[in-house]
Amino acid sequence: MITINLTNQPVTSVTQKFTFFTEELWEKEKNNHHSTLQNLFSGKKNEIFISAEETSVNFMVGLGGKPQNFEIQAVASKFAYEFRKKIQAVPTLINDVDFDEDQVAELVKGLFLGTYTYPFKEEHPFFKPEFSVILNSVSDEKFKNLQLKTLALCEGQFACMEWLNKPQNFKKIPHISQFLKEIAEKHQLKLTVFNRKESEDLGLGAFVSVNQGSSQEAAFTILEYRTEVKDAKTVGLVGKCVLFDTGGISIKPSENLHYMKSDMGGATAVIGALIAAATLKLPVNLVVILPITDNAVSNTASIPSDVVTAYNGKTIEVLNTDAEGRMTLADGLSYLSKNYKTDALIDLATLTGSSVRMFGYTCGAYFSNSENLKKSLEKSADATNQRLWNLPLWDIWKDDFKSDVADFKNISSKPFGDCIIAGKFLEQFIEGHPNWAHLDIAGVAFGNIGYMTEKGATGYGVQLLVDFLENYS
Numbered sequence: 001m002i003t004i005n006l007t008n009q010p011v012t013s014v015t016q017k018f019t020f021f022t023e024e025l026w027e028k029e030k031n032n033h034h035s036t037l038q039n040l041f042s043g044k045k046n047e048i049f050i051s052a053e054e055t056s057v058n059f060m061v062g063l064g065g066k067p068q069n070f071e072i073q074a075v076a077s078k079f080a081y082e083f084r085k086k087i088q089a090v091p092t093l094i095n096d097v098d099f100d101e102d103q104v105a106e107l108v109k110g111l112f113l114g115t116y117t118y119p120f121k122e123e124h125p126f127f128k129p130e131f132s133v134i135l136n137s138v139s140d141e142k143f144k145n146l147q148l149k150t151l152a153l154c155e156g157q158f159a160c161m162e163w164l165n166k167p168q169n170f171k172k173i174p175h176i177s178q179f180l181k182e183i184a185e186k187h188q189l190k191l192t193v194f195n196r197k198e199s200e201d202l203g204l205g206a207f208v209s210v211n212q213g214s215s216q217e218a219a220f221t222i223l224e225y226r227t228e229v230k231d232a233k234t235v236g237l238v239g240k241c242v243l244f245d246t247g248g249i250s251i252k253p254s255e256n257l258h259y260m261k262s263d264m265g266g267a268t269a270v271i272g273a274l275i276a277a278a279t280l281k282l283p284v285n286l287v288v289i290l291p292i293t294d295n296a297v298s299n300t301a302s303i304p305s306d307v308v309t310a311y312n313g314k315t316i317e318v319l320n321t322d323a324e325g326r327m328t329l330a331d332g333l334s335y336l337s338k339n340y341k342t343d344a345l346i347d348l349a350t351l352t353g354s355s356v357r358m359f360g361y362t363c364g365a366y367f368s369n370s371e372n373l374k375k376s377l378e379k380s381a382d383a384t385n386q387r388l389w390n391l392p393l394w395d396i397w398k399d400d401f402k403s404d405v406a407d408f409k410n411i412s413s414k415p416f417g418d419c420i421i422a423g424k425f426l427e428q429f430i431e432g433h434p435n436w437a438h439l440d441i442a443g444v445a446f447g448n449i450g451y452m453t454e455k456g457a458t459g460y461g462v463q464l465l466v467d468f469l470e471n472y473s
Contacts, residue, residue, distance in 0.1 A: 002122065002158070004112060004151045005132040008143045014134065016088055017058045019095040020076070020107060023065045029097060046075055048083065058095075059083065069106045070385035076110025080126065081450055084115070089128035094135055101142045108133060109150050113157060113459075117451045118165040120158050152279035153466065157459040160272030164446060164457035168244045168261045173216045173292055176243070180221060180271075180290075187278035190224040204291075206310040207331040210324040211293040213248060213301025219292040220331075223274060229283035233473060236342035237274070237465070238332040239267035240325045240349035241290040248295050248321030249303055259455060263325070265445030266348035267292070269461025276466045284473035287340045291328035295321070307406045311335050312429055315406035323410045325351045326422050330429040337431035344373055344472065345436040347426065348461055354418035356443035363387035364444050364460070367423035368437035376468060377437055386464035388439065397424040 021029065026043035041049040045064030050057065061079050063072060080087075096104050111133070115124035125131050135143060163171060163179070177193065184191040196218040199208050204220055211218040221241075245263040246252060252260065267290050274288050302308070306318045308327075312334040316327065329347050337345065355365040363381075366388040368374045374390060381388040397420055400412035408428060412421045423438045430436045441460055449456040 002151060002154050003127065004147055004154065005129070006108065006135060006143065006147045006150070007132050008135045008138050008140065013091055014093045015056050015090045016092040017056050017095045018061065018079075018092060018111075019058055019097065020061045020063055020072070020099070021097065022063045022067060025097055026062075045071075046078055048079065050086070057088070059087070069102060070383065072103055072106040073110035073113070074385070076107045077114030078450065080111045080114030080124070081117075084124050087125045089125040089131040091132050091134060094133060096137055099137075101138055104135060104138055105142070105146050105149070108135070108146055109153060112150050112154050116158055116161055118162065118456060120162050148280060152276040153463065155279055156272035156274075156276030156466070157462045159275055160268040160462050161457035161459050163271065164262055164265055164268045166261070171243050171261070171264075173219050173243065173294075176241075176292060177219050177221070180223065183271075183275060184223060187225065187275070189274075189278065190226075192222040194218070194220040202311070202335075203309070204311050204331045204335065205308040206316055206327040207291045207293070209302045209306065209308040209318065210242070210248075210295055210327050213298045214294050214296045215298070216294060220335075221290040221292055223286075223288040223290070225274060225278050225286040225288075227281065227283045227285055232283050232285050233343040234285040234287065234341065235469060235472065236287045236289070236336045236340060236345040237270045238289045238291075238329055238336060238345075238347040239270035240264065240329055240347075240351065241267035241292045242325060242328065243292065243294045245295045245322070245324065246297050248297060248301050248324060250320045250322040251297055252322060259446065262446035262455075262457070263295075263350050265350035265441055265457075265460070266439075268457070269348050269441065269445065269465065272459070272462035273465035273469065276462065277469055280466075282469055282473055284469050286469075287336060287342060289332040289336050291332045293328065295324045310429060312338070312431060314408065314428060317403040317406040317409045319409050319413075320411045323422075325349050326425050327410060329426055333426060334429040334431055337429075337433050342433070343435060345430060345433045346439065346465075347437075348439045348441055350442040350445050351422050351440045352419040352442055354416075354420075354422075355440040358419065359389060359443055361443050361447045363389050364439050364441040365389060365391050365419050366437055366439045367391055367393050367420075367427075369393065369427070370435045370437070373435050373437050376472060377464075380464050380467040380471065384463040384467050386444070386460050391420055391423070393420075393424055393427060397421060401425055
């Protein structure tokens with residue numbers, strides 16, 4: 001259980017201070033410091049200087065020139081991680097100099113989010129009982145909200161990162177199913193799970209076609225969070241949850257195959273956002289669908305040329321078993337659309353290499369049939385620096401996945417535009433929902449990150465979704 005110890009009450013035994021300076025603020029303040037220090041610190045982004053005073057140690061942290069709020073959070077996060085062995089577990093004043101309450105909030109959130117390492121253990125000085133952050137400049141109302149928001153984001157984002165980072169043999173279907181059961185009990189969520197036989201009986205043929213090659217039992221999982229606020233909006237979230245992706249019979253190359261443990265990045269973002277939303281008791285209803293499976297090679301695996309029937313009755317010719325994510329999402333989207341009334345429908349997935357080749361590790365590709373939803377998502381993406389870029393859903397792309405033997409093929413035969421093809425394919429399973437968005441986050445959910453020597457989970461999607469849900473509600 002994560003604990004966040006903040007106070008806005010004066011504490012006399014302060015022995016540590018964190019002072020954050022923009023370059024402009026340092027120019028104003030540097031004359032109040034020793035002349036030697038004026039030449040050793042400038043306020044540049046991520047610059048650190050440690051000075052000892054009579055009663056405390058002062059960590060001076062540079063924010064650069066006119067940072068946006070998400071940049072303030074990022075600097076604080078980097079500082080918390082890199083100086084975790086030098087920071088003491090003592091009462092610590094955030095000496096904010098000239099920041100507003102929102103900027104101070106980003107500092108605090110960044111400090112605690114920066115404590116994550118894999119596997120997560122509360123060993124950072126910030127989680128020891130002797131440590132507390134003192135915020136004399138934050139009002140009582142803002143202080144209470146900040147404490148809860150920081151806790152919620154840490155619990156949600158750390159869960160997201162932890163599950164994405166786990167080795168394949170530590171995140172089998174029973175493992176994650178038990179975790180989701182515990183989350184449901186803790187936050188009083190309604191939990192429904194369909195195994196392979198139940199999924200077959202329901203007609204979830206696209207999902208089952210991916211799971212049929214696995215030695216693990218399917219878990220088509222539905223989690224429902226209900227607010228006590230009357231007439232609240234309802235948002236449906238579907239997260240791709242392929243625990244490990246071999247590619248199936250269309251097997252992937254062996255190089256970097258171990259990174260395919262990250263193919264559940266859409267699901268972990270959704271799980272993290274759900275945890276945060278439930279912790280914050282956001283005034284919005286959530287219906288979350290996680291079609292949980294792996295994509296394995298076996299004598300029972302789906303074979304290219306198979307034709308399967310999805311939940312909405314559409315038939316799909318499987319040309320490539322490595323295009324399995326869109327198969328699981330197709331049934332997740334149609335099941336949610338047919339069985340629940342939602343004001344917005346959003347799916348997230350580490351879906352295509354095409355989106356990575358297009359945008360690298362800079363942003364996610366997204367598609368939507370609603371201008372209002374586009375604006376809302378882009379606003380949250382920009383505010384959290386979990387950026388998105390919109391791509392078209394023109395009907396001409398539909399021609400590329402027409403099949404001679406079924407309604408659709410699961411890929412195009414053309415060597416380009418696969419992230420757009422995938423988005424257009426998924427549109428065929430939203431049952432005419434007028435307010436839908438598909439987020440392809442393959443390039444941003446897992447990558448080069450400071451706490452790992454190789455690649456690891458970035459936490460992408462959690463803050464984006466939480467910000468969206470706060471504003472949408």
